Amino acid sequence: MSTRTVEMALATPGLDDRGRPSRLPLGVGTAVDDDLGAEHMLVNIGPQHPATHGVLRLVLELEGETVKRCIPHIGYLHSGFEKLGEYRHYNQIVPLTDRTDYLSPMANNVCLALAAEKLMGIEITERCQVLRVIACEMSRVISHLVWLGTTGIDLGAFTPFLWSFYQRERIYNLQEAWTGARLTTSLTRIGGMMADVPDGWEAGLRDFTATFTKTLDEVDTMFTRNSIWCGRTQGVGVLTADEAINYSLSGPMLRASGVDYDVRKDRPYLGYETYDFDVPVGEHGDIYDRYRVRLEEMYQSNRILEQALDRLARLKGAPLNTDDHRVILPPKGRAMSDMEAMIHHFKQVMEGVPAPAGEAYLGVENPKGELGYYFVADGTAKPVRWRIRPPSFINLACLPKLCEGALLSDVIAINASVDIVMGEIDR
Amino acid sequence: MTAVAPGLSPSVEALRAAFGSAVLRSAVSCGDSIVWVDRDRAHEVLAWLKNTPGQEFNYLTDITAVDYRDPGQPLEVSYQLRSLGRKVDLRVKVPLDKAKPLTVDSVFDLWRGADWLEREVFDMFGVTFAGHPDLRRILMWDTYAEGHPLRKDFPLRGNFTRAEQTRQALAANPEAHYSMEELSIADAFNELPDDMKRRLLEGQRGELR
Structure with missing residues (x-):
């Protein structure tokens, strides 16, 4: 039998005392079928569902339209990257990282190179650092643009999706010109980069940084004070600062809850401490604040990109790769004409670069949160253990908590706000 | 030390x-x-x-x-x-x-x-x-029987042959995708056919009968 009391009539929601659109109280309705009211319903979403952003499967227990329990199922995209890494040389792991968080492959490449360099004790050149910063920030912009577009679609706004994907395409073109690939970039090598940027490439990125924020302004105009957007996101999926820390969240999820922690500021790498940028921090910990944090991060990434381009112009002609011959291949011309160089090339490719016994963890601020690579080495050219600290995986773990008591339609919005990428969750 | x-x-x-x-x-x-x-x-x-x-x-x-x-x-x-x-x-x-x-x-x-x-x-x-x-x-899924993949005694391609892996994947039953706990929601369990219920109760999940 139904346990609900039907007293109120359906009404158009007005504004609450804080000026935000009020939401219909739960359990309101005039013609509720008794059969549906009392018992809980099981709803399965995914793994093939556009709103789960990949092969995520959610089993929901509903009472009416309220979520009582959310049980996520993951692993549909499990590829065993960590196991594969144990069978590969350090440089051969780089292509695996492309395929984990496939929305920001260049940032993953950079993290891998940094972790392996920490393990081997290799210093990289200043020009290499600047190019890596550019790679990281380009990745942040495209990853956040995908998030912005798809979340807009999930909540019923189609146009910003087209705007953000148009801008994303411009970065993809630059990425393709630099690395030869749109997705599987494999940009870095231990001690340097796979390739320098081609001639005239900087002008393309300058053009992007000069015009890109116009799109963000337009999205800001569309969303930030839009009553539908505010109504669907404000006060939904709230997490306090203490909870966010307790759940080990990182990245925009952590900062939207009011925790001022950004790896770029607090454990700087690649000389991030020398760039001038701000870290946006939210205060309510709801979907709206996560949106505001990510939107502002794109403006800040744009600032970093502009500064990095200035430095790149200053470092024109400076060496790109480290001069440590343990890890860097000899120039192709010498390898083809000089016996010693050819032997060196051959041994390095066939036998790999041995890392000294030890272990190193290095975390970087990826678009999704703190991506960490943890290497354990035993003196051979292949790691004993390569662990990915996956930000999406750890952020998604709080989904049952966020969804508890929310409406079914809010589950879609909450899931979108976590900004997951299944390649990284399932690895 | x-x-x-x-x-x-x-x-x-x-x-x-x-x-x-x-x-x-x-x-x-x-x-x-x-x-x-x-x-x-x-x-x-x-x-x-x-x-x-x-x-x-x-x-x-x-x-x-x-x-x-x-x-x-x-x-x-x-x-x-x-x-x-x-x-x-x-x-x-x-x-x-x-x-x-x-x-x-x-x-x-x-x-x-x-x-x-x-x-x-x-x-x-x-x-x-x-x-x-x-x-x-x-x-890995609940009924995964090959062991623990990141242990060093676990071969890169798994403990079972590719044929056995394929056979098990094709033989997986639809109800194996839900845990007993999930099936208990909304009395979904009671609506299952009798043979499915019996198999679930016996703990035989993911196997072709």
Whole structure:
């Protein structure tokens, strides 16, 4: 039998005392079928569902339209990257990282190179650092643009999706010109980069940084004070600062809850401490604040990109790769004409670069949160253990908590706000 | 063993003072401070690190495990801790003798973030976390029978032949995608055909009949 009391009539929601659109109280309705009211319903979403952003499967227990329990199922995209890494040389792991968080492959490449360099004790050149910063920030912009577009679609706004994907395409073109690939970039090598940027490439990125924020302004105009957007996101999926820390969240999820922690500021790498940028921090910990944090991060990434381009112009002609011959291949011309160089090339490719016994963890601020690579080495050219600290995986773990008591339609919005990428969750 | 390596985190000395012989050894590798602690007091040590003023390792960055290539070496569960306020890291490792049951106390009560991380270590290495409320496989499916993929005795292509893997994948039953707990929601279980119910009750999931 139904346990609900039907007293109120359906009404158009007005504004609450804080000026935000009020939401219909739960359990309101005039013609509720008794059969549906009392018992809980099981709803399965995914793994093939556009709103789960990949092969995520959610089993929901509903009472009416309220979520009582959310049980996520993951692993549909499990590829065993960590196991594969144990069978590969350090440089051969780089292509695996492309395929984990496939929305920001260049940032993953950079993290891998940094972790392996920490393990081997290799210093990289200043020009290499600047190019890596550019790679990281380009990745942040495209990853956040995908998030912005798809979340807009999930909540019923189609146009910003087209705007953000148009801008994303411009970065993809630059990425393709630099690395030869749109997705599987494999940009870095231990001690340097796979390739320098081609001639005239900087002008393309300058053009992007000069015009890109116009799109963000337009999205800001569309969303930030839009009553539908505010109504669907404000006060939904709230997490306090203490909870966010307790759940080990990182990245925009952590900062939207009011925790001022950004790896770029607090454990700087690649000389991030020398760039001038701000870290946006939210205060309510709801979907709206996560949106505001990510939107502002794109403006800040744009600032970093502009500064990095200035430095790149200053470092024109400076060496790109480290001069440590343990890890860097000899120039192709010498390898083809000089016996010693050819032997060196051959041994390095066939036998790999041995890392000294030890272990190193290095975390970087990826678009999704703190991506960490943890290497354990035993003196051979292949790691004993390569662990990915996956930000999406750890952020998604709080989904049952966020969804508890929310409406079914809010589950879609909450899931979108976590900004997951299944390649990284399932690895 | 007792000499303090250069750059070792002061937390290690504090741990030695507080826990004595439970702190097995410590080292610095690539600038990271690592401390090995005894399995039986691991939870106590981690709780102390989290709650003691001056330590305040309030953020659990990661839990993982390492299985070394030398089969005689113990498997290590590794906790990467961070103090967000003090901006310092510490890695706590708990060696587990492979001849004995691989068990360590769960830190779920200290950090909720440990939930999925411990499930993953259980899934990939077969380490049991005592006190975890919902310890089941996470990346591999519930009926996965080949073992624990990240153990060094697990071959790269799995323990079963490709033919057997394919046969099992094709033979999986639809109800195997739901746990008993999930089927109990909404009386879904009662609506299943009788033979499915019988198979579920017998625990025969994922097998073709």
